[in-house]
Amino acid sequence: MEYDFLKKLHVLYVFAKTSFDDHMGHRLRLFFRFVMCVFFMFVFVEFWRLIARENFIDLPFPVDDVCWYACLTQMMLFLSPRLFISIDQDVRSGDISYLLIRPISYIAMRVSEGIGAMSANALLYYTAGIACVGFYIGSLPSTGWVGLGTALFFLYLGSILHLMYQAISGITALWLQQAEAFYRIYQKILIVLGGLYMPITLYPDWLYTLAKFTPVYVMMYGPAQFVLGWHQGDSPLEIFALLLFWFAITIFLLGWFYRTCVNRLEVNGG
Amino acid sequence: MDKGNLSYLWALLKLNMKAALALRAAYTVRTVFNIGNHAIYLFLWVVIFKTIPSIGGWRMEHILIAYGLGILVWGLLSFFAAGLRTLPRQIDEGSLDVYLTNPRPLLMNIALGSTQYAGPAEIIFGLIVLIIAGHLTAVSIPLLVFLGLCSFIVFASLVLAYGSLGFWLKDYHSSAEEMYFNFFIMATRPEAVFHNWMGWVIVTIMPIAFMTHIPLRALIDNNLYALGLTLIGTTLSALTAYTVFKTGLKRYESGNRFGVHG
Numbered sequence: 001m002e003y004d005f006l007k008k009l010h011v012l013y014v015f016a017k018t019s020f021d022d023h024m025g026h027r028l029r030l031f032f033r034f035v036m037c038v039f040f041m042f043v044f045v046e047f048w049r050l051i052a053r054e055n056f057i058d059l060p061f062p063v064d065d066v067c068w069y070a071c072l073t074q075m076m077l078f079l080s081p082r083l084f085i086s087i088d089q090d091v092r093s094g095d096i097s098y099l100l101i102r103p104i105s106y107i108a109m110r111v112s113e114g115i116g117a118m119s120a121n122a123l124l125y126y127t128a129g130i131a132c133v134g135f136y137i138g139s140l141p142s143t144g145w146v147g148l149g150t151a152l153f154f155l156y157l158g159s160i161l162h163l164m165y166q167a168i169s170g171i172t173a174l175w176l177q178q179a180e181a182f183y184r185i186y187q188k189i190l191i192v193l194g195g196l197y198m199p200i201t202l203y204p205d206w207l208y209t210l211a212k213f214t215p216v217y218v219m220m221y222g223p224a225q226f227v228l229g230w231h232q233g234d235s236p237l238e239i240f241a242l243l244l245f246w247f248a249i250t251i252f253l254l255g256w257f258y259r260t261c262v263n264r265l266e267v268n269g270g
Numbered sequence: 271m272d273k274g275n276l277s278y279l280w281a282l283l284k285l286n287m288k289a290a291l292a293l294r295a296a297y298t299v300r301t302v303f304n305i306g307n308h309a310i311y312l313f314l315w316v317v318i319f320k321t322i323p324s325i326g327g328w329r330m331e332h333i334l335i336a337y338g339l340g341i342l343v344w345g346l347l348s349f350f351a352a353g354l355r356t357l358p359r360q361i362d363e364g365s366l367d368v369y370l371t372n373p374r375p376l377l378m379n380i381a382l383g384s385t386q387y388a389g390p391a392e393i394i395f396g397l398i399v400l401i402i403a404g405h406l407t408a409v410s411i412p413l414l415v416f417l418g419l420c421s422f423i424v425f426a427s428l429v430l431a432y433g434s435l436g437f438w439l440k441d442y443h444s445s446a447e448e449m450y451f452n453f454f455i456m457a458t459r460p461e462a463v464f465h466n467w468m469g470w471v472i473v474t475i476m477p478i479a480f481m482t483h484i485p486l487r488a489l490i491d492n493n494l495y496a497l498g499l500t501l502i503g504t505t506l507s508a509l510t511a512y513t514v515f516k517t518g519l520k521r522y523e524s525g526n527r528f529g530v531h532g
Contacts, residue, residue: 026440
């Protein structure tokens, strides 16, 4: 049984590796998306520099740190491939019926592929992307390389969680005939409660508390806060524990939702 | 456009409306989700402006107009020209072959070849946001309608130009979709954020300034110079997009499904 599990794990690794190679192979596409991401990160830097210049509020963090924070949260959005579109396409084209009869879980396969493509992105964004941001901002965050490295490590884990929610959004195509509607809602919740535009500690208390009790907290703000200073929020251990908690909940939710939708498909047809 | 093309256009529109209403329950759920999606984003700006009273001279009413215009043009594009959004996929799948043999205008066929069901809801929501913003700022309604049309042309041109890159880039669809969405998001950011070299980017290779920023100046400040700039920007965006599309199409025409990408 253990052998069987390891074998399946190996198959999933092969899917991830294939996706990684495929993603790296499309250099022009990778580069194009990277340029867009860098531009959006620079826009965020200017956004915060403008706010700091206008001096309407007293920022509780150095402006360069907030710029780093905003760049990392923006990078998180670009890091993962749009998995929900692949699933949506499988549903709409009917290809899902061929993929479901394979001896490997369809959803695990797609998530593995997503992790593979995301790793290819991470390779580029964590090197060239960080170099571009560092060059543009002109300094490291106040927590230095350690803070930045910690943030990047947790952003990667948070992005895997994000892929799972993308998979959930993708499966909704079996129910709504289109995955985008659900994904957009989820994405906006991620943007608002995750703290894409500003650190959630600047939100009103009730909204900050609400954000803390959602999985998006550990996808975006949780990891990126490590560039805002060590004494600002949760410790790495706390974020790690929270991530484990949300992984457990999300895997259960994804499995349950996937089985429900597939059962519906098998009973009622596509 | 001759009478035949107009009636063909009307027939395609009717077909799209019928398709949208075919699955009513799913349509209703998706509509609710879409409205919720935009409402959440607007709520974010409410939170931001509660914390920061003004960003580069922009206040909530500026965001409302920019976002209202953004949603309106996104909805118009999704409903009346969703085919432009799916152009990279159509290129990849070789689906343009069908349209190339059709005697009707190619771009019209591509644009109206498919529809996104969320379109009507987004158009209505965009209009509601604009009405609220218009009430707050007392802008001229005919000017708002006219600039809304310009915004639509600019956004459709952006989508066509960047979608046409699919003639050169393989498997580009999902990246293109992400880009369109980001254009929309960028267009709703305060103009002052894009200063120095960024200001040039948003009026040249990514002309989102002509979609919201400059029309907004024309609307709120009754700035004639901004109105003129919007008209010039709209015309140039449309011409550039059409040129990129035509250039790409030549490449497509000289290939086939397996050979287009070399």
